[in-house]
Amino acid sequence: MGRSRVGLIGAGNVAQRHARVLSGFPDVELAGVTDVLPEAAARLADTHGTRAFADADALLRADLDAVYACVPPFAHGPVEEAVLSAGLPLFVEKPLAADLETAEKIAAMVDGAPTAVGHHWRYLAVVERARELLDGRPVRLVNGAWLDKVPPVAWWSRRDRSGGPVVEQAAHVLDLARHLAGEVSRVCAVGNGLPPPGDGADVDSVTAATLHYTGGAVGTLSTACVLGWKHRAGLEIYADGLALAVGEDELVVREGEREYRMPGDPEAARVAVDRAFIDAVRGEGDDIRVPYAEGLRTHRLACAIAQSAATGEACDV
Ligand SMILES: NC(=O)c1ccc[n+]([C@@H]2O[C@H](COP(=O)([O-])OP(=O)(O)OC[C@H]3O[C@@H](n4cnc5c(N)ncnc54)[C@H](O)[C@@H]3O)[C@@H](O)[C@H]2O)c1
Known part of the structure; x- marks a missing residue:
């Protein structure tokens, strides 16, 4: 099996952390990053030698195996809908949204593909x-x-x-x-x-x-x-x-x-949460401790x- 192609939506603090951890995994390729601030996406892409995409739709057309949603609470909803509609595994940072309704709506869309929440x-x-x-x-x-x-x-x-x-x-x-x-x-x-x-x-x-x-x-x-x-x-x-x-x-x-x-x-836990998600995406592990439905209960x-x-x-x- 080749390297898993992972895309990042959001290029702020926590995305930088996931990018650093993921780029240390030999079986992961950072396939691209997007952010509503193009300069933030470009900076993170440059740091890791990957591509910045204009928006999530463009990123999702880049033959990905999984997506990290690292956006602030108010921006959840459309991002997850796009990822889940594309049938891709989704890692989403906590909290799931600024409100409950958005998270309940996304939870109802989760269907089959692995999901994980950043409760490391x-x-x-x-x-x-x-x-x-x-x-x-x-x-x-x-x-x-x-x-x-x-x-x-x-x-x-x-x-x-x-x-x-x-x-x-x-x-x-x-x-x-x-x-x-x-x-x-x-x-x-x-x-x-x-x-x-x-x-x-x-x-x-x-x-x-x-x-x-x-x-x-x-x-x-x-x-x-x-x-x-x-x-x-x-x-x-x-x-x-x-x-x-x-x-x-x-x-x-x-x-x-x-x-x-x-x-x-804590650093070991931050690596482990990403490792467990990637292993599940690759069909090589079953240790996602907080899938979306469990994160929803929190x-x-x-x-x-x-x-x-x-x-x-x-x-x-
Ligand atoms: N699990 C953890 O330990 C941990 C640590 C830090 C942050 N977080 C969580 O991660 C989330 C983000 O925090 P942060 O510190 O990275 O915030 P941040 O503001 O540094 O970064 C968020 C980025 O998302 C971008 N963005 C906003 N809306 C977007 C959209 N619709 N599409 C694409 N990009 C968009 C912003 O421009 C910004 O660059 C928060 O919910 C926070 O609680 C979790």
Whole structure:
């Protein structure tokens, strides 16, 4: 089998990361890139010795084997429709969209070809270890947090562009919460109604939510974008006689008097999420941990929390 020809739609931060990882795979050829900013597409194409295409339609005519959709939340929808209509495998970055309707519509179009969502935390060795430790022990309490700065992309502070911090950023934490503690049935959230500085900013700069898990656990999610640094992003999980704190960088375990730490390796997870997708595209592997339908369940949860914060009403997921 020859090299798999992969196209990239969107040429920003995360596309640059995927391009770097994919170009390190001997069985992948970066076949081209497109972006609504032609200069961004040209820059990324030049970096990797590939072609820049004028638009997604032109890229999709380039005899591709798979496509990465690395666009901001508000731009999802038409991109995936075009890729899925062409019958091509689709890797899509989180969040699936700024809203729920777009993601539900795309999910209904998924049919056969492999899909994957960029929830690379599922490939962290620390997360696998946390799953093993929790096996057979009912989770009682789950405290999630994403406490950070405003990311340096213009669209982020606008609710209609990003979906807000819970949807855009805390999606990783919510996906991990579902993976380690199970499904959430009901949420209740509040936002502070005070946006961070910036033209047109209208997202809450802090949010607090309570979550009811179907397995009986209760939990919280906190987000803040009022800091000048990434302070903390991860989960604390409590089961009988066991306390875990897990994020991209570390797992901390306390069992009775014994406490130990395991370092995380986010770069390995970022490579693994791409490797698993390419293996599936080539029919050589079956380790996509978050296909579109699974990503949709996380997105439904994030959107329910965002809706509850916006309306002041508790929300079923
Ligand atoms: N999984 C992760 O760890 C991770 C890390 C970073 C970003 N992300 C996600 O990736 C997405 C993009 O983030 P980013 O930091 O790369 O943003 P970015 O703004 O740096 O890049 C997005 C690019 O998409 C282009 N674009 C917009 N609409 C388009 C369209 N319709 N067709 C083609 N190109 C279009 C923009 O011009 C821009 O160049 C976000 O949803 C973000 O949450 C995920």
